[in-house]
Amino acid sequence: MGGRRTSHTLAEKIIADHLTDAGDDARSRREVWPGELVGVAVDVVLANDITAPIAIGEFGRLGADKVFDRDRIVLVADHFVPNKDIKSAEQCRTMREFARAQGLPNYYDVGRMGIEHVLLPEQGLVVSGDVVVGADSHTCTYGALGAFATGMGSTDIAVAMATGETWMKVPETIRIVYHSQLRPWVGGKDLILFTIGKLGVSGALYKAIEFAGETIEGLSMAGRLTMANMAIEAGAKVGLFTPDEKTRAYVVSRARRPCRYYEPDPGAGYGEVLEIDAGEVELQVSLPYSPDNARSVSDVGDVPIDQVVIGSCTNGRLEDLRVAAEVLRGRQVHPDVRCIVIPGSQKVYLDALREGLVEVFVEAGAVVSTPTCGPCLGGHMGVLAAGERAVSTTNRNFRGRMGHEESEVYLSGPAVAASSAVKGRITGPQGVLL
Amino acid sequence: MAGSVWKYGDNVDTDVIIPARYLNVSAPEELACHCMEGITPEFPSRVQPGDLIVAGGNFGCGSSREHAPIAIKASGVTCVVASSFARIFYRNAINTGLPIVECPGAVQETEQGDRLSVDLEGGVITNLRTGRTYPTAPFPPFILSIIEAGGLVPYTIRRLGVVGPLGA
Numbered sequence: 001m002g003g004r005r006t007s008h009t010l011a012e013k014i015i016a017d018h019l020t021d022a023g024d025d026a027r028s029r030r031e032v033w034p035g036e037l038v039g040v041a042v043d044v045v046l047a048n049d050i051t052a053p054i055a056i057g058e059f060g061r062l063g064a065d066k067v068f069d070r071d072r073i074v075l076v077a078d079h080f081v082p083n084k085d086i087k088s089a090e091q092c093r094t095m096r097e098f099a100r101a102q103g104l105p106n107y108y109d110v111g112r113m114g115i116e117h118v119l120l121p122e123q124g125l126v127v128s129g130d131v132v133v134g135a136d137s138h139t140c141t142y143g144a145l146g147a148f149a150t151g152m153g154s155t156d157i158a159v160a161m162a163t164g165e166t167w168m169k170v171p172e173t174i175r176i177v178y179h180s181q182l183r184p185w186v187g188g189k190d191l192i193l194f195t196i197g198k199l200g201v202s203g204a205l206y207k208a209i210e211f212a213g214e215t216i217e218g219l220s221m222a223g224r225l226t227m228a229n230m231a232i233e234a235g236a237k238v239g240l241f242t243p244d245e246k247t248r249a250y251v252v253s254r255a256r257r258p259c260r261y262y263e264p265d266p267g268a269g270y271g272e273v274l275e276i277d278a279g280e281v282e283l284q285v286s287l288p289y290s291p292d293n294a295r296s297v298s299d300v301g302d303v304p305i306d307q308v309v310i311g312s313c314t315n316g317r318l319e320d321l322r323v324a325a326e327v328l329r330g331r332q333v334h335p336d337v338r339c340i341v342i343p344g345s346q347k348v349y350l351d352a353l354r355e356g357l358v359e360v361f362v363e364a365g366a367v368v369s370t371p372t373c374g375p376c377l378g379g380h381m382g383v384l385a386a387g388e389r390a391v392s393t394t395n396r397n398f399r400g401r402m403g404h405e406e407s408e409v410y411l412s413g414p415a416v417a418a419s420s421a422v423k424g425r426i427t428g429p430q431g432v433l434l
Numbered sequence: 435m436a437g438s439v440w441k442y443g444d445n446v447d448t449d450v451i452i453p454a455r456y457l458n459v460s461a462p463e464e465l466a467c468h469c470m471e472g473i474t475p476e477f478p479s480r481v482q483p484g485d486l487i488v489a490g491g492n493f494g495c496g497s498s499r500e501h502a503p504i505a506i507k508a509s510g511v512t513c514v515v516a517s518s519f520a521r522i523f524y525r526n527a528i529n530t531g532l533p534i535v536e537c538p539g540a541v542q543e544t545e546q547g548d549r550l551s552v553d554l555e556g557g558v559i560t561n562l563r564t565g566r567t568y569p570t571a572p573f574p575p576f577i578l579s580i581i582e583a584g585g586l587v588p589y590t591i592r593r594l595g596v597v598g599p600l601g602a
Contacts, residue, residue: 050458051500054500054501058587061587062587062591080457080458087458087459088458091459134498137522151498153498153503153525153526153529153530154500155500155585156526156529158587162590163590167576201445201495202491202492202518202520235492235495235521237521377454377457378449378453379455379457383455396497398447398449399449399473400449400450400472401449401454405472
């Protein structure tokens with residue numbers, strides 16, 4: 001292989017530029033191929049109030065005194081905050097004390113935080129070309145910036161915090177090309193639910209996904225972040241977008257470090273190339289109990305609901321709240337429905353407030369919560385009772401995900417969620433705007 | 435190792451292995467009290483030390499919570515045999531010392547309550563009801579060295595000696 005330049009995918013190129021001498025293969029070269037186990041230097045290491053406590057314990061077991069670079073560790077209290085019970089408060093305290101002891105500037109507590117995958121891109125903590133590892137499966141969100149970002153467990157994160165490196169298997173890449181214009185109201189969430197429906201929940205297991213095509217070029221950064229966020233729901237290690245002018249405009253205004261803009265080589269080797277006519281994609285809903293159980297909202301049938309959640313690391317950005325507000329403005333949440341709106345960060349909250357969106361939600365009879373992962377994983381702020389049914393802009397609808405094992409979660413984008421809140425049954429905007 | 439089998443299908447996710455409402459603790463023995471509760475409510479009270487979990491494809495999909503393999507290990511389960519594992523769960527199991535084996539053939543012909551013996555070093559699974567044996571896929575050398583060290587933390591200590599910043 002030595003010296004021969006071959007065409008490479010986005011994932012392979014970013015990994016190749018981060019090689020260390022760990023793993024089965026040496027650092028003496030600048031190319032990697034799918035299947036190789038390699039050591040990789042990391043630019044950012046992330047953990048939250050659920051995963052950091054275990055990572056901190058393992059960090060201590062390593063005998064490490066200091067993190068490898070205190071500017072590159074990001075700790076966010078977002079899952080069970082504001083603390084839902086004494087045990088959660090103890091876990092947050094463990095993380096807070098570690099952040100103080102290590103002098104970590106990028107520790108985010110209540111009042112300054114956001115849901116981690118909304119917060120990190122927004123604050124410029126992750127940038128294009130980074131390798132990011134996070135003790136949270138939705139770390140893959142940053143693929144929208146052209147960063148190789150992937151979720152790992154707490155022990156992996158402990159070692160990365162201490163050493164600044166990790167190991168990984170170079171993934172094969174599936175390239176998905178989206179053609180034509182999106183229909184009205186259809187957004188990134190609908191595209192990714194549709195795609196997961198095609199791939200299945202293990203269709204991209206151990207693989208990278210590259211999202212491409214003219215539909216993607218037309219998609220906002222918020223829409224791309226939503227799509228990258230759910231790459232894990234097809235089993236993928238990472239979901240990558242090639243940085244373009246939109247990416248640069250987004251990242252440059254926020255970045256605290258230099259960015260590196262990678263693009264896949266023409267003729268790169270893909271395990272599979274999928275072509276999707278995005279113009280045919282209708283508003284999507286994924287039925288219980290799997291994200292790949294996706295269908296058009298018009299095919300869902302008559303499904304009464306008890307709760308709607310609009311927010312999360314998937315759809316908690318300002319653009320998502322604008323879509324929801326467009327539907328809810330001047331309308332009322334159905335009397336049988338609790339509608340919970342959760343801005344994804346302090347900044348999103350403030351922007352939504354200044355734009356008048358919060359007023360729209362409250363006047364419609366929704367509640368607006370402080371940023372938290374809360375209900376997405378059945379933690380707090382909207383846990384479901386047995387037999388209850390929710391439409392949610394979150395990312396998982398596994399059995400018991402939002403509460404009781406006999407409750408149900410229907411995944412959708414903000415347009416369907418807000419419309420369903422008004423109607424009291426699952427519907428798209430056409431069911432309420434007339 | 436040999437034990438009785440708890441048999442599951444495809445896509446067993448971490449939300450049913452350890453529901454998120456219990457993630458406000460990290461202690462293995464507390465997590466074990468709720469292991470598999472989301473799919474088999476009686477699992478925590480019925481599981482016996484030495485039991486095995488045998489499951490289909492994509493076992494452990496979903497969240498990155500290391501609490502999942504920690505709960506399984508602390509419940510007394512000695513090995514998870516699956517057709518395939520979700521990527522993060524695979525790493526977490528290796529890192530925390532929960533033995534896992536990919537063996538679609540054994541999964542296909544194993545039923546709930548069968549007794550299975552797993553010889554990790556020899557790379558063979560035996561179904562003690564049918565007497566059939568199944569070779570298991572070997573681990574890559576690098577991953578094997580993590581397993582042999584007892585997990586990622588002891589492996590890292592062994593590799594780097596004194597742990598410090600990269601290149602230090």
